[in-house]
Amino acid sequence: MAHSFSPIIFLPGAGGEIPNFSDLAAGDSDTRRFEALTYPGWKQYASKGFTIEALIAELEVQIVARVPKGPIQIVGYSVGGHFGYAMAVRLQAAGREIAGFCAIDSFMIDSLGPSAGWKSRALSESLAILRKGHFREFTRFIRSKIWRGMIRLAGSRLPSLIQGVPFSGLIITYDPILEKELNLRLLTRAVVPWTASLDREPVKLDAPASLLRTRSTAGDDGAWRRRCPSIKIFEIPGQHQTLLREGDISSLREAFLTATRSWCSK
Numbered sequence: 001m002a003h004s005f006s007p008i009i010f011l012p013g014a015g016g017e018i019p020n021f022s023d024l025a026a027g028d029s030d031t032r033r034f035e036a037l038t039y040p041g042w043k044q045y046a047s048k049g050f051t052i053e054a055l056i057a058e059l060e061v062q063i064v065a066r067v068p069k070g071p072i073q074i075v076g077y078s079v080g081g082h083f084g085y086a087m088a089v090r091l092q093a094a095g096r097e098i099a100g101f102c103a104i105d106s107f108m109i110d111s112l113g114p115s116a117g118w119k120s121r122a123l124s125e126s127l128a129i130l131r132k133g134h135f136r137e138f139t140r141f142i143r144s145k146i147w148r149g150m151i152r153l154a155g156s157r158l159p160s161l162i163q164g165v166p167f168s169g170l171i172i173t174y175d176p177i178l179e180k181e182l183n184l185r186l187l188t189r190a191v192v193p194w195t196a197s198l199d200r201e202p203v204k205l206d207a208p209a210s211l212l213r214t215r216s217t218a219g220d221d222g223a224w225r226r227r228c229p230s231i232k233i234f235e236i237p238g239q240h241q242t243l244l245r246e247g248d249i250s251s252l253r254e255a256f257l258t259a260t261r262s263w264c265s266k
Contacts, residue, residue: 006066006067006070006071006072006073007033007034007035007066007067007073008032008033008034008035008073008074008075008263009034009035009037009063009066009067009072009073009074009075009084010034010035010036010037010075010076010077010080011036011037011059011074011075011076011077011080011081011083011084012036012037012038012039012077012078012080013077013078013079013080014039014078014079014183014184014187014188014191015180015181015183015184016038016039016180016183017077017078017244018036018244019077019244019249021034023249023250023253024249024252024253024256024257025253026257034075035066037059037062037063039055039183039187040055040058041179041183042162042172042179042182042183042186045159045183045186045187045189045190046158046159046162046163046186047159050190051190051194052190052191052194053194055083056083056086056087056090059083059087060087060090060091063087063091064091070097071096071097071098071099072088072091072096072097072098072099073098073099073100073101073260073263074087074088074098074100074101074102075101075102075103075104075260076102076103076104076106077104077105077106077243077244078104078105078106078107078240079106079109079187079188079191080104080106081102081103081104081105081106081211082103082106082109082191082195082198084101084102084103085101085103085106085205085227085228086198088101088205088207089203089205092205092206092207097207098205098207098208099207099208099263100207100208100209100210100260100262100263101205101207101208101209101210101228102209102210102211102212102256102259102260103209103210103211103212103213103224104212104213104243104252104256105212105213105214105217105236105240105243106211106213106224107213107216107217107220107240108195108199108220108223109188109191109192109195110192110195110196121239121241122145124239125141125239125241125242126138126141126142129141140177143177144177144180144181147175147177147178147181148181148184148185151181151182151185152185158185158186158189159186162182199223199226199227202223202226202227203227204226204227204228204229205227205228207228208230208262208263209228209230209231209232210231210232210233210234210259210260211224211228211231211232211233211234212234212236212252212255212256212259213233213234213235213236214235214236214237214238214239214240214243215235216239216240217240218235221233232259234255234258234259236251236252236255237251238251238252
């Protein structure tokens with residue numbers, strides 16, 4: 001395992017999911033460091049004038065501050081993979097070396113509606129939680145689905161509804177599950193048209209790249225190959241929602257170590 005003196009930049013999914021990075025390490029001898037970037041959250045997403053382009057520029061500044069010189073390594077989970085690709089292209093155009101880029105189950109987002117098969121996946125996940133006897137987690141899972149359904153009903157009126165409800169900030173931050181669902185919905189709402197524009201004439205990333213994805217997102221391989229012609233694709237078991245959790249992350253770790261073995265930071 002190569003030594004790493006600059007951190008690996010990690011970009012979470014729209015809900016802010018950040019793994020325990022020790023779960024992605026090869027062992028005690030693995031000296032690589034990770035630094036996770038954070039997104040601004042629902043208040044900024046719901047504000048007038050918010051754009052993904054402005055968010056990418058803001059995240060790029062954060063990366064340069066953490067890695068002011070030398071090669072840059074970027075890992076992105078879910079929507080973070082799209083952000084990571086966009087920033088890698090920008091940084092490379094600015095003359096920075098991208099030592100490695102890895103997207104983790106970053107599927108193409110072309111709709112705000114529920115994805116195909118969501119009912120069976122939700123049922124399967126809920127039964128798995130119950131079989132483990134994790135009743136508190138099951139309660140949180142059900143609450144998230146209820147909030148998600150209510151938020152979807154708001155549709156395009158969601159930002160104005162948030163701004164028009166008195167003390168909405170206090171109400172939202174009081175319930176972290178509601179806050180996470182709002183972050184997911186509002187950020188995804190902005191991401192859908194942005195990724196569409198990104199892929200009309202994708203800029204080719206000339207850097208070591210890999211995609212670790214579940215079987216359900218195999219249909220997006222072609223789009224990733226247009227972005228990264230030399231990309232290596234690894235299929236991993238599990239479901240998108242549980243990849244970073246105990247149980248599935250062991251399989252993810254093996255693929256991640258294989259995909260990033262050649263990375264180094266000088």
